[in-house]
Amino acid sequence: MEKKKGFVFVETIVVCTVLLTILVSIYASFVLIINTQKKRSDYNQSRFNYRAYNIIKTLDNVGCDDTDTVDIDLNVKELFEVKDVLVGKASDLREKNVDPDFKEYLSTIADNDQCIYAFEFENGDKSAYTYVKIQES
Amino acid sequence: MRNNKGTTLVEIIVSVALISIVMVFLVGLLIDLRDIDDKSLKRLEYEEKIALITKQFQDTIQKYDTCSFSVDSSNKQLNAKCEDFYNVNLKCDNDNKTCVYNDYDNNKKSWTFPDEATISKIQVKNDSDNKYIYQYEILDNKGNVYILEISYINT
Numbered sequence: 236m237e238k239k240k241g242f243v244f245v246e247t248i249v250v251c252t253v254l255l256t257i258l259v260s261i262y263a264s265f266v267l268i269i270n271t272q273k274k275r276s277d278y279n280q281s282r283f284n285y286r287a288y289n290i291i292k293t294l295d296n297v298g299c300d301d302t303d304t305v306d307i308d309l310n311v312k313e314l315f316e317v318k319d320v321l322v323g324k325a326s327d328l329r330e331k332n333v334d335p336d337f338k339e340y341l342s343t344i345a346d347n348d349q350c351i352y353a354f355e356f357e358n359g360d361k362s363a364y365t366y367v368k369i370q371e372s
Numbered sequence: 373m374r375n376n377k378g379t380t381l382v383e384i385i386v387s388v389a390l391i392s393i394v395m396v397f398l399v400g401l402l403i404d405l406r407d408i409d410d411k412s413l414k415r416l417e418y419e420e421k422i423a424l425i426t427k428q429f430q431d432t433i434q435k436y437d438t439c440s441f442s443v444d445s446s447n448k449q450l451n452a453k454c455e456d457f458y459n460v461n462l463k464c465d466n467d468n469k470t471c472v473y474n475d476y477d478n479n480k481k482s483w484t485f486p487d488e489a490t491i492s493k494i495q496v497k498n499d500s501d502n503k504y505i506y507q508y509e510i511l512d513n514k515g516n517v518y519i520l521e522i523s524y525i526n527t
Contacts, residue, residue, distance in 0.1 A: 281423040282521035289525040
């Protein structure tokens, strides 16, 4: 009679491979979630919200009509560490040619048809993002 | 006839080795998760308080077109005087880990940070040309830095 002892080597390898594949996929998802959350901690911080609000106070024309560029005083821009400013409807702004991280932030804005000013600020070696809704008269 | 019940020593060793490899990854993952959860809760507490303080002060001064600012001699209290009459001040003290807000209408609010927080004195980023930025730096015991900022532009 044939005696069978122990594991078949091939079976062992297959089990190891399956387990490790599952673990790697879980870990990859986990790392992706953590990195996304780290990025989102730079979104809509209160101090940058008020910086944006103060900057908008200095603008001559506030609104989305016939405006797609924003003229900010250079002194204000430097003092408040503004990297980029966009004006328009959120759905339109996403089509613009901007920094990929800024584009990713714009994709999180829910109000598609609302006129907004979207800001990118310097925040140490990173960027911080915020937006302000504009009530059009 | 030979009895083939039970497991051989080799089978046991291989099983234990496989389980150990899996457990090393799983335990590492669990420790990371617990660490991140811990940090997130603390971060939330600090950021929430700072957002509330900022909102209280900023919502008051933003009602006015012109405000002037000053810092007291201890560099702990920020004073704002809007439209030449409305006084608002914010004092953050590292001794009692508290920030206290007072205004002209005798509204007083205070927020207390955890004991391990360190609140710096006011840093004046700019107070000229009708543009003002003042910051307090608040550190937790994990080395995270939070910035409480008051900014204003006179129109």
